[in-house]
Amino acid sequence: MQNRTLEVGVGLFLLAGLLAFLLLALRVSGLTVGADNTYKVYASFDNIAGLTVRSKVTMAGVTIGKVSAIDLDRDSYMGRVTMQLDEAVNNLPADSTASILTAGLLGEKYIGISVGGEEEVLGEGGTIHDTQSSLVLEDLIGKFLLNSVNKDQAN
């Protein structure tokens, strides 16, 4: 009889361990089981500074996908971003705009897509041509300084 309670205790312990593993996988890391219903869309940016793989892709503030790869296009010297978008949002017009935005002043970078007006939609492997690059603070400061110098010279 004493052996029985022992075995029940061990069984519960093993179950708790497995449950913890499942919770970590599904709830904490957000792993989805089975085939994910997404399609690929590409976009090229002049500057992707700060964007990383797994960054969010949003539309009207709602997350509709994530960045799955970032590489440099050898011919055009632009950063090519591969996005996995939700199959549920398969009606994006082909002339939609993708811009790299920042959450808060110092927050993470993400891609925001604004809708275009064309009838044709972006399909699997489609490319967004109208893009707006990441805002680089150093460039802005540089431009600002240059402006003030020019003004001084003009005076």
Add this chain to the structure above:
Amino acid sequence: MRKTSVLERVRLFGRAGIDLLGTLGRSVIFLLRALFGRSSTGNGFQLLVKQLYSVGVMSLAIIVVSGVFIGMVLSLQGFSILAQYGSEQAVGQMVALTLLRELGPVVTALLFAGRAGSALTAEIGNMKSTEQLSSLAMIGVDPLKYIVAPRLWAGFISMPLLAMIFSVVGIWGGSMVAIDWLGVYEGSFWANMQNSVSFREDVLNGVIKSIVFAFVVTWIAVFQGYDCEPTSEGISRATTKTVVYASLAVLGLDFILTALMFGDF
């Protein structure tokens, strides 16, 4: 005071080196024989269940309680720093990554060394000093298979499970403090966490870490008990050694494993 000659000192140094190598060699042979030796009589599964109970189930309480508190403290500290930058919703990500990558495996291993490791050493050491081990060998039962192997396996199995339970409970404690007390929005707490925690890189690497720690801590604990001087003083020294060596080994290995897993080079 007698003056020791230079040669004598060199001899003592060499002796210490030989002793160290001898201990290392014995511990490896001990491990291999315990794990892969021919199995002897007795129901191995029953023995394992019994050890899983005393090593794993009995450690649950300390693991769960310290997990909750560590998660809560992390959340509180993280919040007060992140709030200065206006990004307090990132507290979920911070708590989850800290627990999964570092604190879960490491603190579990340290607690395990103190709670279960010292008990293993003392138990086996006492068996040795009361000559139970040699009596077993006398009646033809290999003590390595009957006493040592079930304890080793119980440690290997239960510590990764304990580490995962620790992380889950810690994240729960952290979410409780962040969401219910500090008023972080629940949706962004979990979404931020899920966006930044990757299953393979964070969860699985954490589990691999805890498997390595389980191996090292249990090995040290059981070997120290088996190899101790069969006196009360010897047992107490072996128990101290278990906790000290196991903690140092865990912290040192943690640095190496972190450098290999997250070092990016």
